[in-house]
Amino acid sequence: MPRLLLVPPDTRPPTLDLPVSLGRMTGADMRVPPAGALPHFFTPGDTDALADWLRAEGxxxxxxxxxxxxxxxxxMIPARRVADxxxxxxxxxxxxxxxxxRHPKLRIYAFGVVVRVAHDNDPHEEKPYYGDWGRELRAYSTAFDRHARHGEGERAGLDAARAAVPADILADWLGTRERNRALHLAALDLLAExxxxxxxxxxxxxxxxxxxxxxxxxxxxxxxxxxxxxxFDTYPGADEVPCALLTRALREGLPSARAWVRYSGxxxxxxxxxxxDRPAGELVAAHLRAAGCVPADSMQEADFILAVNTPGRRQANVQPDLATVDTPHRHLPAFVDALRRDLAAGRAVSLADIAYPNGAERRLWGLLRGFPLAGLAGYSAWNTAGNTLGSAVAFGALSPLVTDRxxxxxxxxxxxxxDALYQAFVRAEVRSALDRPSPFDLGEQYPQAEQELRDRMGPRVQNLWDTHFxxxxxxxxxxxxRLAWPRLFTGVFPLTVREKPSA
Incomplete structure (x- = not known):
């Protein structure tokens, strides 16, 4: 039984519980640091305690x-905020x-995250000033890179963007980025060594x-x-990387897992x-490589089918989107029919739903109502397309190693x-039941939100199990x-699945 240590980016279920479960389903002994050493939301973890834990466990x-x-x-979030x-x-x-x-045989798989330029003016996942200056900082980010790539023709845009941000705020924000970049460059040196x-x-x-x-x-x-x-790999992703590197670690010494990619259009x-920053096919290729997988030359030789529900032309945030997502550029009933045939043929199928970010596509979920969901090797539809793909790839690549059903x-x-029940359906219902909640901090509505969550999720969870499992x-x-943090974005749904006792 291999023993793997995991130091996750935080304690949310997809970043901690999911990789631990993926390891355990293959029989691995998964070890994680004590809860008090890990970060919670924007509160940093105890880096000294983490180092001591690694020395004790390594x-x-x-x-x-x-x-x-x-x-x-x-x-991961404190790294955008702390002044260390x-x-x-x-x-x-x-x-x-x-x-x-000390332990030359210990295989170390590391990952870092380039500091994001957040799309939302979030004062909690970013430094507090981002709530006031996020739009201007994003504009500076774009203008800087345009100038870096295209030269002096972009100078006026860069100067205007720089002038729109207070100098002290811009210097602090850029300093955080430069520090983290230097950390990643130092990690590259460790890789070379x-x-x-x-x-x-x-x-x-x-x-x-x-x-x-x-x-x-x-x-x-x-x-x-x-x-x-x-x-080395660098590509769009973040929270799912523990799953990708766990897959590499668990498949060490085995041939690369071969994936046949089936798109919905x-x-x-x-x-x-x-x-x-790239189309879906290039993102799929990057996530396969990060997990140590390769594209299969044919469906017959594949170790698993990576089924990817892509938008017709481009993702959109609000469902349904008839202009870019739900278009004639794909045919979902035929996609679901093909997945049924794959399962009937005994193929391992891991489904990645990236038509919309931040949850399953409701139309596809409806088509899966009579589908044998329990027969899937994996399923993912959370947050960004990269988060979804990395998780689904890990499920598929590890499916031949499963010993704990x-x-x-x-x-x-x-x-x-x-990803489906909460992200695609219940989260919006809970939001509607509250009084114009902030997306960044529920404040006094936190207890009510959790009560609404419990009331709405309980029956749905039981029905899903009864119907499919x-x-x-x-x-x-x-x-x-409950909620992972005082916001609606991430729910926590503690459940345990065991084998039924023998009669």
Missing amino acids: GQADALVVCLETLCLGG PLDTALRRLEVLRELKG GVLRHLCVTLDDTSEYGLAAYDRRMLEARADELGVWDR TLGAGAGLIYE AEHAGALFSRLVD AHLPLEFSVQPA
Whole structure:
């Protein structure tokens, strides 16, 4: 039984519980730091406690999957907010070199996240001033990158964008980015030295132009210099990377998992995405590579089918969108029919629904009403297209290794509950029941929101189990739902799936 250590970006279910379940379904002994050492929302974790935990656990582990921001700056969100200097972050990074020196057989898979340029004026996931100056900072980000790429013809736009932001705020915001970029460049050096087995530095909420794209080019140039592309990936993603690197760790020594990609439309690979800088097909290719997978040359030789529900032409935020998503560029009934045939033929199918960000497409979910959902190898439809794809790829690539059927069913059922029932339906209902709640902080409406969540989710969760999973030799129990943070974006739906006791 392999033993894997995981230092996640935070404690939300998709970033902590999901990778732990994916590991356990293959029989792995998954170890995570004590809760008090991990970040909660924008409160940093205890970096000293994390280092001590790694020193204590490293000698008994086969592999470590570690978020650089958690280890060095207290968490993915705290890394955008804390004032810790670069030399402090780099000193904390040195624990990885120490671990590798003490335990040469320990395989270390690390990931970092390029500081995002948030689409929303969120004063909690970003520094407080972002709530007032987010629009202007985004404009500066775009103007800077346009100037960097296209030269002096973009100078006037850059000057205007710089003048629109108070100098002290701009300097602080850019300083945070520069510190984190330096941390990622130092991680690339560790990769070149052999301390790290694989490194992913991903781009969260990115776009074609912006400071994230500028940072990516700097990372790519350094990777060129070091010659580490066989062990390095940089692409749009963030929260799902623990699943990708866990997949690499668990499949170490095995042939690369081969994926046959089935899109919901013939032009699906070219579909545009809202929070990524490339079309769907290129994003799929990046996520397959990050998890150590390769495209299959034929469906017959594939280890799993990655079924991707793409928008007709481009993602949209509001359902239904008849202009760009639900168009004649795809035919969902034929897509579902093909998935039925795949399952009937005994193929492992992992479904990634990226037609809309932040939850399942309601039309597709309706078509899946009579579908054998419990037969899927995986399902994902959460947050960005990258978050969804990375999770679905991990489900599919690990499906041949599953030894604990109850753990797999629990991981699959949890995603169906969260990504479809909550994200696509109940979250909007809860929002409507409240009095114009802030998307960033529910404030005094927090208790009411959680009560609405419990009342609305309980019957739906039970019905989903009874309809699709009750025929299996499994039993499940569920605890009351709650919110991960004081906002509606992420729900927590604690459930346990076990094998039924023998008669």
